Amino acid sequence: MHVVVMGCGRVGSSLARNLSARGHSTAVIDSNPEAFRRLGPDFGGLTVAGMGFDREVLRRAGTDRADAFAAVSSGDNSNIISARVAREQFAVRNVVARIYDAGRAEVYERLGIPTVATVPWAADQVLRRLLPAGSEPAWRDPSGQLRLDAVYAPVSWIGRTVSALEAAAGVRVAFVTRHGAGVLARGDLVVQEGDHLSLFLREDDAEAVHRVLQHGGEAV
Structure with missing residues (x-):
């Protein structure tokens, strides 16, 4: 299984390391090459510097053969655009986008892009523990x-x-x-x-x- 992860912050790097450790082919995209340091020396996947919604960058990451795509950068707009390009132009079936704005998350869910609304999810996790x-x-x-x-x-x-x-x-x-x-x-x-x-x-x-x-x- 080949998975492309857009965003190499704390969430993206953790996700990529976990996927790679499970034996999946993994590519990570980030506009800042320094972010790839979070992956650690044992990461065996591909790193691609560039904008996650640039089609050439996505091709270099193997999005045209990807089984799944995760847009988990810190920006809602970047995540949504990247997720839509992966879904609509590269025909990736399994696409997930991280979204901070819960209202927008609902809209994109209706468009067929599964989303993780970060703030409501975190609040729900804390609520259930309280x-x-x-x-x-x-x-x-x-x-x-x-x-x-x-x-x-x-x-x-x-x-x-x-x-x-x-x-x-x-x-x-x-x-x-x-x-x-x-x-x-x-x-x-x-x-x-x-x-x-x-x-x-x-x-x-x-x-x-x-x-x-x-x-x-x-x-x-």
Whole structure:
């Protein structure tokens, strides 16, 4: 898979290093050649100095054969123009643009360019860490009926199985993060202290689910 990353700031350099470490062919574009220092000496991908919406620069980065394109510079206009050129002139199917202005992000989403609205995303991440578990889900499906909640294993469920938790709470445990690694949530998996549970549940059941999680399935 060949991925072009436009912008070599903190986000772009981190993204490029991660892609390269996973074995993907990666090219990074930035108008400032000094920015490529952020990639470190072990980066094995291509670096191209120039404007990310210049077609010749994009060709040198291999955009004409790219499987994906990420526009993550610090400028909304540059990101959107680059994303549109990649999508419309180079026919890259998987294009993502980083946008600070949430209103503009919605407009470009409707034009078919997936966006990450930085400020609302960051605010949402902080909000979900400030509020009690279950107040804000990690994800909702477009219909608003299903949600994904991420919670630390309640004390009352430590030492009990995933299948028992699912049966009592009426949820599906998608996976468990244990010691920083993802673990598939088989029914016989025993919940341990420090586990981070990712749960699918119905929106209408959220209050009851979190009550069961808190009290271990006992009547309250």
